[in-house]
Structures are given as C-alpha cells and as structure tokens.
Amino acid sequence: MTDPATAYEELKAAGLTLDLTRGKPSSEQLDLSQALLGLPGAGEYRAADDTDTRNYGGLMGLPELREIFAPALQVPVGQLVASNNASLELMHDMLVHALLSPVPGAPTRWVEAGRVAFIAPVPGYDRHYGVCERLGIDLVTVPMTADGPDTDEVERLVADDPSIKGIWCVPKYSNPDGVVYSDEVVRRLASMPTAAPDFRIMWDNAYAVHHLTTDEVEIADVLTLAAESGNPDRPLVFGSTSKITLAGAGVSFFGASQANVDWWVKLTSKKTIGPDKVNHLRHALFLRDTAGLRAHMAAHRELIAPKFAAVDRLLTEAFADTEGVSWTNPKGGYFVSLTVPDGLASEVVRLAKEAGIALTPAGATHPYGKDPQDATIRLAPTLPPLDEIERAMAGVVTCVQLALSRR
C-alpha cells in the first residue's frame, strides 16, 4: 500500500472538483418527475370537488393530494394541510406563530416566556438548529442512539424544566445517522410527562417513503400515541415532496391535532389567501395515489441505492478492521454518517477540501456548528453520478488514512 502522505499528494495532483455536501437529488432523480413540467395541461384546472385551482383560497390545500400523503405521514386527511414548496418554512413559521401567539395549551406567547429551549438530538440536521438559532430559541443536546434520541435523558430534561418547549425529531432514516425510531421511543416521547404544558414534538418525517431497501420500514404513529396518552396537541408532523418530485418546486405538508390545525389555519389566514393549488393538482395528477407514490419511490431507490452501496463498499475495503472508524449503512434517507476518532473530523474535511472534495463542515451536525467530539462527518451521496461518488469516496478514504497516520 502506498503510504498515506504520498497517496494524498497524488490525490491533490489529480485536481478533482467533487461535492458530497448536501442532500440534493440528482438530475436523473429529477427526470423521474419530468411529466410534472407539462402538467396539469391546458384546460385542466378543476379539482375533484370542482374547485378552480387557479383562483384564490383553500388554506388546507387540495384534498386529493392530501389523501395521497395521509397514509405515508400517518395523519388523518382532515388534519393534514398541503402548503407551498418548503416544509422547512412550515416548521420555521410554526415556531414564529408560537412565539407571537399562544399555542393551544400555552400559558403565554413564547416571546413572553423568558427562555425558550428545544432539545436537539445529535448528530442532527443543521437547518433545524438554524431555525432555532435565528429565532433565539436555545438548543439543548441529547445523544442519538440506535433506536432514536436517548429517551432517559430526554425525559429527565423535560420533567422539571418548563422552558424546554420542544424537541426536533427526524423519526425515520434520520439526518445524518439513518436511525429509525423504535416504537418504544415514539411511545415514550408521546407520553412522557413534561413541565411545559405547551411542549411540542417537531416530527420532521422528511424521509417517510425514502427507502433504500425493499424493507420499507414503518414507524409508530406518533399522533395516535400522543392522543391516547392525553397529549393530543404535542406532535406537529411535517413532510414534503422535495425529495420525491422536484426539490425546489414540490409541496409541503403539516399534520397535527384538530386544535393545532385550527390554530394554524386561523393564523395563516392572516398571511396568505391560500397555497399554490395548481401545483397541488399537478402533483395529484402525476402521483395518482398511494400506489403511484410507492412505485415512484422505488424508481428513486434504483437510482440512488447503488451510490450508497459504493460508499459502504469503499469504506469497508479501507476501514473494516480500523478501530475508531465506523459508518452507517442506512435503510433509507439521504445520508451516510462517518465517525472518525475524536478530534479528526475537521482535519479530514480540511484535507478533502484541499484536494478538491467538498464535504459538509465537520460541526454542521451539531448546534452552533460545534461537534464537541469533532468526530462526525456527514456524507451526501445522492447528487453526483456514481463514478464521481467512487472517486470522491476514494479521496475521502485517503484523507482519513492521512489524518489517522498523523495522530
């Protein structure tokens, strides 16, 4: 084997320009939704209930589209809202609403509550942290386990501190670890006692149908479990078609208890006369039904599963027997999480950058961009073509080997 320093010099000399930073669909994935670009088609604008989708109105979104997604998101269709193109915006605006108007069950608006904090399981999704940082909501970290957030720790934190108003969750194929929350974790989150009467679970089910294997994993139904525990207003469920149809031109969803939905509709009616219902119709015509959605996601799987397999193969070849180096092999979602010995993650990212391989900054999976262990690297293998994934990962392997050798 070439020594790591020489291999790294050769890597730099190759002059690569490769990018594994963000969970973006590839052109081939976007091509799967080619037909959307010509839909609904001239003369097609009536919804199933005869609504003219072109005109104003309809804050809940188009019923036939909500019906397609209600089973996947485990929300009754009457409590599921379809909105514009970004579920991140729905989540952000939900917290804005909570800051400026009391959520059902809240003693005050959160801007009047003094400190407001959310629990952030780590590693997690940088944009969730960004929303809280921007809105002045503190983040309290708890570690992720193979079954979801460390629930003992979550229960301990929320039991006594009424300033902890919520928790961020990506319950299926989590970003970046690919963790699927166990039924027991979901049950405990839904039912645990909280000091805050207005505690909320931000249930970002971003990868509800994004399976990488034919084992189409299911998770427990958080809304039902919460209602059965006497906490019907606790979960706020989010989803979107950003990684199903078109990343920038899809549809987002929000589901919750009727009280939460009524509250949301009342506040949202002050800021918009309704979402883009033509885009809802376009999506309903394209996906057709739950079976159509499932078939469409199988086509995505065929395109991206080989990329994830390549990442796993190259890491296994290099590090199967290396203590301190491990990685996830997720059954769904958009990310592989690579763990290196403490203190090396940012060095690996730096070395990769100098060799023309862009990786997500090492701290991005933690609040405020700071991973105290400096050990987690998030890899996003969907966007580049397979051959680029292979070249990029060979380069990452070289960078990890160099960093290890210099310890």
Next chain:
Amino acid sequence: MTDPATAYEELKAAGLTLDLTRGKPSSEQLDLSQALLGLPGAGEYRAADDTDTRNYGGLMGLPELREIFAPALQVPVGQLVASNNASLELMHDMLVHALLSPVPGAPTRWVEAGRVAFIAPVPGYDRHYGVCERLGIDLVTVPMTADGPDTDEVERLVADDPSIKGIWCVPKYSNPDGVVYSDEVVRRLASMPTAAPDFRIMWDNAYAVHHLTTDEVEIADVLTLAAESGNPDRPLVFGSTSKITLAGAGVSFFGASQANVDWWVKLTSKKTIGPDKVNHLRHALFLRDTAGLRAHMAAHRELIAPKFAAVDRLLTEAFADTEGVSWTNPKGGYFVSLTVPDGLASEVVRLAKEAGIALTPAGATHPYGKDPQDATIRLAPTLPPLDEIERAMAGVVTCVQLALSRR
C-alpha cells in the same frame, strides 16, 4: 318610479345569489393564462444562466423573471426578489422579521420596542390591517385624499412619535378608492423626517400594471426619492402576479435597498432553501418580456373595463343628482368605492345580504372592521359575469334608495 320599499320587496322576491365581495379575477381572466398550465413543458427546466430550476436554491428568484417586472415595480433588478405565490405573505413575514430581528437602522427588535404602530390610510385594504392586528401592531388612521394619504397629518404623526414604525400604502389605483398617489405625496413620504430611525413604507404596488383605461398611469419612483433624501432603507416595495396570471398560483415580488434585501436574504435563508423556480420559469416563458406583460394586461382590461363601466352607469342613472351619494370611477385596480350618507353603509350591506347580494362588510375598509362614519362600501366587480354585475348593481341601487328613504 316604484317606491323604494316595493322595489326592495320585488328584489328579495327575485331570489338572487350574487357576490361583489372580493377582488378575484373571473374565469375568463384566468383563461388568459391558460398556456401556463402546460409550461414549462417536458425537458424545459434550464434557466437562462443554465440553472436547473427543479433543484434547491436561488433565494433571489429567477433573474429573467425579475427582469420582466423590475421596470413595472420601479426596482433595480439586482434588488428585486421573486418569491412564491403571495405578496401578502412577503409583507407579513417582513413584519415578523422586523419583530424578531432588528431591521437595518433599528435600535432594537420591534418585540422589544414596547408599542409598535403603523399608519393606515382609510379607507384601505382589510388584509393589511389583519396582518398588523394579528402581530400586535397598533393602527393609526389618516384620511385618504384624491392625491394619496393626508400627508400633513402623516408628517405630524411621524415627526414626534418613535413608536410609529411604518405606513401602509397602495400607491397606484388604491384599494378601495382607486387613488393614484401624486408625485408630491410620494416625495414627501420618502423624505419626511421621522422620529423612528427604522421607519418603513410598506409600498404595496399591487396594481402597478392593472390599468382600466389606455391612460397607463405612472407614479413617482419611491426607492430613488427615498435614497436621494438620505432614507434609502425606508421603502419596501411589494407586488405580485396574482391578478396578472393565476390568482392562487402566481409569483410575488419584494424590492428594496441593498441593505434591506441583504437583511431579508439572510433571515429567509434560515426558513427556506429557495422559492419555486419552476413557477418562475413558467411565468418568464409565458410573459416573455415587458411588452408581453403589457399586452397581457391589455387583454385583462378588455374583459373587466366593461364591468366597471356598468357599475358607473347604473350608479350615475340612479344617483347623479343625489346629495351624499358618490362613488369612484377608477383608472385601474379592482374596486369601486361607494360612499353613502353617514350611518347608512352597514344598513345597505344588510339589506343587500337579505336580498341575496353579498357585499364586503361595511367596516372592512377600516382598521378593526370599524368605519366611524359607516359610509364606505367597497364594490368588487371583476369576478361575476357582466349580466350579474348589472343585476347586482341594480339591486344595490334599490338597497341604497330604501336606506335613503328610511332616514
């Protein structure tokens, strides 16, 4: 002439179901944008700069679309943002941003400013009031004149009171009076001294190209006048295609100083990865250029000008010589404002409702739904077909006559 009471009984007996409540485009107007429903078309997704509009990103919106609207909105294209389907949402979110993060020039976030108040010229647009009412921003009314808000009164209010942080303006073909702000009013609003260093003009140029006559009225350039007066950050310009293309599936715009736009982009980057750029491309392909936009608006004019003419004709026939009854005959926009003697507006609306003619609630043109004179009725003649407009207005005439006879 039949006596008013008998005429009203006959009107009720006719069993009408007519609606003049909201400024919605008619089906025929929406049909003008039929081609949008099939655009951009399969395989069409590249922007002029080769961006794949289907994927994430591009917070400023598609440049070629912004170029088409920059002249109409009098904003340099580099300072004009194209967003999703609702300019009301842009306005609402702008005030949310200002509440939660200091605007350029602000000493504090507005949530920390104690009282925050906006000036509302009356009569005005109920949804503007709704945004402020929902966000806890007080409304201070000033009367509209034929040239715009009473600028003496505005100058007096803002000179000494730092809690007055802004003013709502619909500067061209105002809702509901159809007033066009004079150059002098625009200049004074842009240059007047304000006690608040973070004073903002919410410049809702909703009807920038919505001419009802071939006299395509122009207004003064508020951004340039403000910059020349040393107040570059004062105006926030808004617009949309809701009444140009598809009311629920259009594109909204925001323009301002570079400092304001940078501030907005920074905050908005925390809530979305970008707007629906496919819809931007769809609109750019459909409208093509400034000339295409102008021709499209001329087609709207042909459809709706006869409806406004019918309203004017029926009111003239009935009330040309009636003291205390007057109405506007606007050169653009979406509304006719009917003024009746003090105390009669809500009675007319009630009589019309009982006869099956829905009118906007009498107080809607004033903050908190209360018109102290109870004299203004907003008529929206775009949605119903011409024959329904004629029947509805004949009914309104009867209701006004009955209300007058009972005084």
